Amino acid sequence: MSEPLKIKVFRYDPQVDTEPRYEEYSVDHYEGMRIWRAIDNVNEKHSANIAWRLSCREYLCGSCTIMVNGKPKLACKEPAEDGMVLEPLPYFPVIKDLVIDREIADSRYQKLKPWLLRQDDISKRQMKVHQSEVAKTRDMSACIGCLACLAVCPTIKGSWDVFIGPMYQTQLARSAFNPLDTAGRVSEAVRYGLFNCTQCGACAEVCPKNIDIPGKAIERLRIICSDEQICYPIHDEVIESVKWNANPFGRENTKGRWAEGLDLPKAGKTLFYTGCLSAFEFGEMLRASVQLLRQVGKSVAYLAEDELCCSEPVLRLGGEHEFIKNGRDLIGRFHQRGVEEVITGCSECYRAFTIDYPKYLPGVEMPQFFHISQVLAENKDKLVANKEMKGLKITYHDPCRLGRNCGVYEAPRELIRMVKGAELVEMERTREESICCGAGGSMKLSNDTLAKDVGRVRIEHAKNVGGSAIVSCCPWCEQNLQQSLEEGDGLKVMNIVELFSQAL
Ligand code: SF4
Ligand code: SF4
Ligand code: FES
Secondary structure: OEEEEEEEEEEOOOOOOOOOEEEEEEEEEOOOOEHHHHHHHHHHHHOOOOOOOOOOOOOOOOOOEEEEOOEEEEOOOOEOOOOOEEEOOOOOOEEEOOEEOOHHHHHHHHHOOOOOOOOOOHHHOOOOOOHHHHHHHHHHHOOOOOOHHHHHOHHHHHOHHHOOOHHHHHHHHHHHOOOOOOOOHHHHHHHOOHHHOOOOOHHHHHOOOOOOHHHHHHHHHHHHHHHOOOOOHHHHHHHHHHHHHOOOOOOOOOOOHHHOOOOOOOOOOEEEEOOHHHHHHOHHHHHHHHHHHHHOOOOOEOOHHHOOOOOHHHHHOOOHHHHHHHHHHHHHHHHHOOOOEEEEOOHHHHHHHHHHHHHHOOOOOOOEEEEHHHHHHHOHHHOOOOOOOOOOEEEEOOOOHHHHHOOOOHHHHHHHHOOOOOEEOOOOOOHHHOOOOOOOOOHHHHOHHHHHHHHHHHHHHHHHOOOOEEEEOOHHHHHHHHHHOOOOOOOEEEEHHHHHHHHO
16 A cells, blocks of 8 residues: 545536535555546545446446546546546536536437448348458447547537537548448538548547547548548639649749748758748748758758648648649659758648658658757757847647647747746646647638637637747647737737747
8 A cells, every 4th residue: 555645526516516616535545546446435435425437447438537637538547646636528517526418429429320321231242341441440440439539629629519529520430431331421521520620639649549530530531522522612722722823822822932032042952841821921930940040050942932832731631642742743852952851840841741741652762851940949059049038928839730740849848948038838738738729630721710719719728827928830820829819818929930039
């Protein structure tokens, strides 16, 4: 037996209590103790009568999910720890204490008819099912309906009505990937908001069955949509624009204009890849990036109007073939110009180069890719931040693509810490738990209103910690957060490069 633990538990009986309260208990602890056992001990020792759910105790039934220190966890799987705060899952009515009413969740599930549906009589003919198709369905079949993914999904937080949520999309994917099911599941997934997922990855991070929901359910469903032409007109417009204008905005290709007067070569070992959004909307930031890179000894080339879109927005809308074609063309352009390393300030582009190109273009030789924050942090001894920025309370928003997807958390924070007089304060949900700004998964292009609703959630997080500036490392986050601001927020949205340039 080791030291007793202190745990705090949400207590609320809507039949009796006017509002919820938290009660603290001491629990006898032993090595390897799980949370369910801790609650059980509290009930035995203190006659606390905490209501909670438990069935299989084997991570199979999904009934025991609760919030542990703000994160959804299976009480039968998670170790008990000192100082834990236990709460019920959000978004559902509380029946009592840690027990939520699953009625809404279960009836939504039933509505999807999550069983095999065919128009013809399957018993009348034989059908070959390829092993790879079985594998795709099997990935999705691991779902135990624990609701953990719903608790962290930023789109649901923005508006539950427009997106049914990751658990249900996983169920639809399971049926859609099953060649025996002919019930038009892909169209159903679209009706239930398939394109309103930001593909931020927060759901996969908490899934106790390690289902890659954005990568294996959402992304594949969207690819089928594109192949079968079950898309909205805006999706085709984005894909066509990337093909003909080298940007997803339907704008004339003027991607080199920001660099006028900088005297940048168009070929060289180190290339600065601007990304479409920055090239059109954040020219000053790009110019500042080049100056900072020069200060750390990186003389960069750029592609100007020859810079193709990284095509991440195309892939997010299901355009797999176009993504592969554009990717090959872009990599070819890097090779033609003798490029050995590529630096970008865009987190979407960085993800495309480091995750999606290797996945969709296996075996293709590529340069090395870096995010500008990594290059600057690596060479920080060559940068002296002289200017005092007293009173600036900075909170850093981890872009999903750079942070959770690619694991870059420290470099931007290192740079912020170098700013004299400024204070770095962390919001709720940072690093791998970060919440999307709302722009991801091409939502900024296909559903701007929803993107801003989700952005609003992040703005509130920044305000809650008294931030005077919210800094990010991605033009998509910067644009969407900026556009999600409301009068009186008293908050500046800044790019890390902008902040750092001002501090030098
Ligand atoms: S990837 Fe993000 S937005 Fe999409 S379902 Fe998962 S948590 Fe929700
Ligand atoms: S997808 Fe994962 S997190 Fe979501 S309900 Fe299923 S098992 Fe739980
Ligand atoms: S009790 Fe079944 S998953 Fe925890």
